[in-house]
Amino acid sequence: MKPLIALMLCAPLLAACAAAEPLQPIPGSITYGGQPRMKLTQSPPGSQLQHHFTNQWGQDVYETYIIQPDRSLKLVSREEVSPPF
Numbered sequence: 001m002k003p004l005i006a007l008m009l010c011a012p013l014l015a016a017c018a019a020a021e022p023l024q025p026i027p028g029s030i031t032y033g034g035q036p037r038m039k040l041t042q043s044p045p046g047s048q049l050q051h052h053f054t055n056q057w058g059q060d061v062y063e064t065y066i067i068q069p070d071r072s073l074k075l076v077s078r079e080e081v082s083p084p085f
Contacts (some may be wrong), residue, residue, distance in 0.1 A: 023035040023075045031061060031073055039071040049073065058083055 025032040030051050043049070049065040060081045065073040 010081070023078055025075060026053055026055065026061075026078075029075065030062060030065065031075060035072050040067055040073075041071070043067050044068045048076075055080065 012085075030036060040049075047067050047069050049067060051063045051065065053061050053062050053063075060083065062079045062081070063075060064077040066076050068074055
């Protein structure tokens, strides 16, 4: 009985995780406006690429990309850090 209740409580949370939409590029992202013209030929597919920039509100933004087999970049995570005041 208890495992059934736990499953009923966790099922909506798992469904919400699976339905999450992919991150969209924002101004300053490498892929904002499309994929970069230069292809990454030195890095193997599956490797990660870090990108740091400041957005229009002065926040530091850290993005992580994964190089795909066709050498395009996939945005997988973003962290925005407010500047200390």
